[in-house]
Amino acid sequence: MLNYIWFGMMAIAVVVGIFTGNIEAVTQAAIDMAKVSVEIAIGLIGIMALWLGIMKIAEESGLIRIIARGLKPITLRLFPDVPADHPAIGSIVLNMSANILGLGNAATPLGLKAMEELQELNPHKETASNAMVMFLAINTSSVQLILPATVVALMGATASEIFITTILATLCSTIAAIAAVKFLEKRKRFALPEPEAKPEAAGESDD
Amino acid sequence: MIESILQGMNEFAKYIIPLLLVGIPMYALAARKVKVYEVFVVGAKDGFTIAVRIIPYLVAILVAVGMFRASGALELLLNLLAPVLNFIGFPPENLPLALMRPLSGSGSLGLLTDLVNEHGADSMQAKIGATMFGSSETTFYVLAVYFGSVGVVRSRHAIPAGLFADAVGALSAVYLCQLLLR
DSSP states (O other): OHHHHHHHHHHHHHHHHHHHTOHHHHHHHHHHHHHHHHHHHHHHHHHHHHHHHHHHHHHHTTHHHHHHHHTHHHHHHHOTTSOTTSHHHHHHHHHHHHHHTTOHHHHHHHHHHHHHHHHHHOSSTTBOOHHHHHHHHHHHTOOOSSOOHHHHHHHGGGGGTHHHHHHHHHHHHHHHHHHHHHHHTTSGGGOOOOTTSOHHHHTTSOO | OHHHHHHHHHHHHHHHHHHHHHHHHHHHHHHHOOOHHHHHHHHHTHHHHHHHHTHHHHHHHHHHHHHHHHHTHHHHHHHHHHHHHHHHTOOGGGHHHHHHTTTOHHHHHHHHHHHHHHHOTTSHHHHHHHHHHHHOOOHHHHHHHHHHTTTOOBOTTHHHHHHHHHHHHHHHHHHHHHHHOO
């Protein structure tokens, strides 16, 4: 999937760029974005270290386990493959809470921690597990109770009007995300590799 | 009424991070006698490796997205989709933002700023735009970072599901605003 989308975006960009005369801008964008990617990643180091350190304390103190146990009824349905008291559930819950509260800076490190713990349970290391896809989908459809600071700054007094519509719209998209993941994960197209095949051998196939 | 709730929540949001930074170590020290400093450092060490690990994935995704944006392909897609959107009552002014949102955070913020400057923060276009912006995430970036950090390359149904959710989010932003706001 990603293979086609990734190549498709670049191929379309080059073809369209040639016809619209934007080809120089396309080249410049490729070079600029490669640079920006590294800047973003490097910029993450400090924040990542801070939150991963705090998370480690929360883990050692048993806080994560307490949170995970409290939300068992919900997480068991969303992530049936993950044991209810696995640390991944704690990280997932914390990441979702950070998203709901609009704490973007804290959400990313917590989400990456959750991914790492889901990867431990994943038998096919290069292929996303059902739990990983569900987690990502909920994440990108982000339920949010607090408007992003940028939106508040931009909209001024009108920000209070879109408060309710934003919550409702994000609720719709999250429900759609969960439904889509549950529906698609059973399709043959998106099936997991055969259990007896070695992950390395499956690495040749597409999607 | 809503105004004061909003203000209260944003006021409250200011305290969450400092309270977490102090609250978690406090609980750990008081309840479990965890050696907080030593444990913090052990956890923080992973920050560097994870950040460096995502670089190749970020470069791949952001370069493709950047090229796509710069080529003007988005405008082309806009023209192609215009008849369908008119049919379902989707305001054409909001389409660039809806298409940009899953691709680029800074790009969609720029488009939202344009909407506000051009039509005013009070306009329906700006309200729909802000609702769209607030209710979804940059799907491709999040996918690259999250899956990249653990070395997952085959994303299976993550992209179709994510884009479907984005489409539902954009459509519900339009209809909810038209229904609830005048």
